[in-house]
């Protein structure tokens with residue numbers, strides 16, 4: 469069977485990322501890895517989940533926990549999320565919340581809902597690689613989103629028109645972004661909303677890291693600012709994607725979308741058609757663990773990750789040669805390095821693995837056009853302080869020799 473012949477055109481954009489393939493090979497004990505952008509499993513609330521799963525599987529609850537359930541999601545969990553959202557300046561009801569299988573599924577659904585082939589999606593340069601992966605299936609063009617106002621609506625429209633295309637949404641990882649660690653400040657968020665209003669497009673606010681602020685002042689989510697402008701969530705254009713992956717556990721695959729009811733009801737139909745609903749038992753367990761001790765869990769993560777971030781920043785200061793600069797994130801898991809123009813992150817990774825046994829993600833993978841090869845992403849979530857010092861020392865040696 470010649471499978472390529474029968475695959476739909478949209479599948480041609482679904483390619484295994486060369487980086488992900490490469491990083492799979494790096495799971496060797498002597499490699500210091502700053503590559504994987506994943507939580508430290510030692511911080512998972514394992515005992516709390518043991519108890520929660522045991523509780524859901526005893527008595528009356530077990531029939532609910534193991535049964536099909538509604539596409540919108542488990543009501544007590546949606547209620548808990550609605551309350552959290554309210555705390556962030558987003559008054560809403562459970563009708564504004566859909567539970568998804570991780571926020572990754574929300575990105576896929578929003579791509580499906582908003583993109584026809586050849587439409588233009590605005591994304592930052594660089595952006596979350598997984599968002600590009602999700603949107604690619606819907607065959608869009610990408611244009612570079614400059615969130616804080618330095619590109620006019622007209623420019624975006626003209627660039628799209630050159631391709632007979634229309635701008636359909638702006639997507640951004642806004643807090644301690646993957647991959648840069650940077651946060652869009654309040655003025656930037658307002659400018660992004662201004663732009664979206666001028667273009668009359670939705671904003672997809674990827675808030676996967678929203679809870680992981682270690683210092684600095686909290687900034688209202690774009691959706692909160694949008695509500696301040698419009699008076700009610702049902703009048704807004706912001707599609708907020710939240711996740712329990714970075715706070716409680718990514719393996720349970722529980723995330724959510726919070727948005728105007730008219731969008732949520734369309735997404736519910738999409739979810740019905742795609743997978744009926746997210747795992748019932750996982751939603752119940754997440755609800756139990758979150759409602760009993762979300763803040764305590766987040767505090768535990770703060771202590772560990774902020775120490776590791778400080779340690780990595782100090783090590784960079786000590787070991788990086790001149791010409792290398794990096795971001796100073798106020799939260800999240802990532803630091804982004806910019807190297808002198810002539811250096812190539814992918815080539816450096818190959819050398820680093822061979823000579824220094826240190827892994828990172830070359831930055832070009834996060835650009836829709838594969839540009840800016842002189843960049844790299846480092847993650848500090850999984851390594852201990854000693855390993856961070858040693859890994860950055862070796863990376864410094866590599867960059868000095870390059």
Ligand code: PMP
Pocket residue numbers: 505569570571572573596598641645646674676710711712713718722723
């Ligand atoms: N958005 C961003 C910015 C991410 O970094 C990730 C996970 N790496 C996701 C969304 C998806 O996370 P999940 O599906 O586990 O919620």
